[in-house]
Amino acid sequence: MNVGFFVPVVVAAALASSCDDEGGIFDSLRSESSVYYYNQITSQGGALSDLTVDFTVEGDESDSVNDVGYSGADDAPELNVRIDDANDNEDNSVQIRGVNPGSGSLFSDRARLSNDTSYTAVSYGDLTTGSVDVGLFQQDQSDVETGTARFRVINTVDPDILNTFSFDLRYNDSDDGQYFVEDMGLGDATDYQSTDAGSLNLVVVENDIDPEEEIDRVECSLSGGRAYDVILAVNDPLDVPTNVDDADGELVIYCHPHERI
Numbered sequence: 001m002n003v004g005f006f007v008p009v010v011v012a013a014a015l016a017s018s019c020d021d022e023g024g025i026f027d028s029l030r031s032e033s034s035v036y037y038y039n040q041i042t043s044q045g046g047a048l049s050d051l052t053v054d055f056t057v058e059g060d061e062s063d064s065v066n067d068v069g070y071s072g073a074d075d076a077p078e079l080n081v082r083i084d085d086a087n088d089n090e091d092n093s094v095q096i097r098g099v100n101p102g103s104g105s106l107f108s109d110r111a112r113l114s115n116d117t118s119y120t121a122v123s124y125g126d127l128t129t130g131s132v133d134v135g136l137f138q139q140d141q142s143d144v145e146t147g148t149a150r151f152r153v154i155n156t157v158d159p160d161i162l163n164t165f166s167f168d169l170r171y172n173d174s175d176d177g178q179y180f181v182e183d184m185g186l187g188d189a190t191d192y193q194s195t196d197a198g199s200l201n202l203v204v205v206e207n208d209i210d211p212e213e214e215i216d217r218v219e220c221s222l223s224g225g226r227a228y229d230v231i232l233a234v235n236d237p238l239d240v241p242t243n244v245d246d247a248d249g250e251l252v253i254y255c256h257p258h259e260r261i
Contacts, residue, residue: 031115033083035136036076038120038229038256039068040156041106042237043127050127051237052100057121059094059113060084067101070237073254076120083115096134098123107134117141118258120229124156124187126240131158135187139258140227149197149222153230157251158186162215163243164206167232172201172219176212183207197224204232204251206244215244220255227258 035057043050048069055077056064063079083092094113098106107123118139125132137154144150159166168179169190181190184207200222206213222228231254234240241247 031082032080033113033115034118034259035063035079035081035113035121036118036256036259037065037068037079038071038076038122038231038254040071040122040124040231040233040237041127041132042070042125042234042240044238044240044242046127046238048238049102050100052102053106053123054099054101055079055121055123056097056099057081057094057113058097059092071231071254072233076256078259081113083113096121096136098132098134106132109134111136120154120256122154122156122187122231124158126158126161129158129161133187135189137189137229139229140192141258144194144225144227147197147224148194149200149224149226149228150192150194151200151222151228151230151255152190152192153181153184153202153232153253154189155184155186155232157232157234159207160186161240161242162247164215166207167215168205168207170203170205171195172203172217179205192227195222197222200230200253200255202253213244215247216249216251218251218253220253222255223257229256229258230254231256 037055039053041051051070053068054066057079059081061082065077092112093110095110097108120137123134167184168182170179201219203217204215235252241250
């Protein structure tokens with residue numbers, strides 16, 4: 001499995017006491033990392049219960065959330081994990097696990113986190129193909145100018161299922177061929193983009209086809225002064241289109257604002 005687009009940063013120093021203060025004021029002030037989890041796993045012809053995930057991040061300390069269904073436009077649960085540098089925890093590594101209560105393990109991987117940093121975790125893939133994975137993406141928490149929005153797109157739609165190679169993305173009002181990302185595969189994320197606040201309208205096309213072959217148009221709303229994870233997904237996780245001709249109107253983007261820190 002691949003945990004994609006992870007960018008290491010310098011870990012902030014945690015407050016410490018010269019005495020054993022576990023559970024005390026110094027312990028409560030220690031820094032930690034935040035992980036926001038979205039579940040975009042699909043199951044062609046399956047049941048919603050097949051998609052439920054118990055999600056865990058385990059480092060020096062652990063946090064978990066149970067019964068997370070297909071996320072859609074729902075807000076992400078936040079998990080908090082402390083990384084104790086003094087313990088040399090394998091270079092700040094954590095284990096990320098997803099389990100379906102009925103069928104067992106869905107994914108398991110390791111990643112490196114930093115304290116005082118926020119991350120987006122997204123599970124994706126289709127259970128009927130036996131391919132489920134999780135991506136971990138560090139959030140850019142820097143300020144966003146008033147009247148503009150910053151976003152990146154995380155792709156959870158499998159081009160193989162649509163019988164194509166990969167996707168290109170452009171703005172709806174841009175000319176053909178003016179793509180802000182090309183050759184986007186399952187689990188990939190774009191660089192952050194800046195745009196005017198308001199409606200975000202994107203066109204999903206087949207990669208490297210001339211003339212352009214449009215797959216679908218998707219849209220959502222972005223507020224000014226905010227940063228977003230924009231997840232490209234299927235509208236119905238139990239009825240995934242199986243070719244590009246059937247995908248028109250079946251794709252969607254869920255625009256999730258980063259929590260302010």
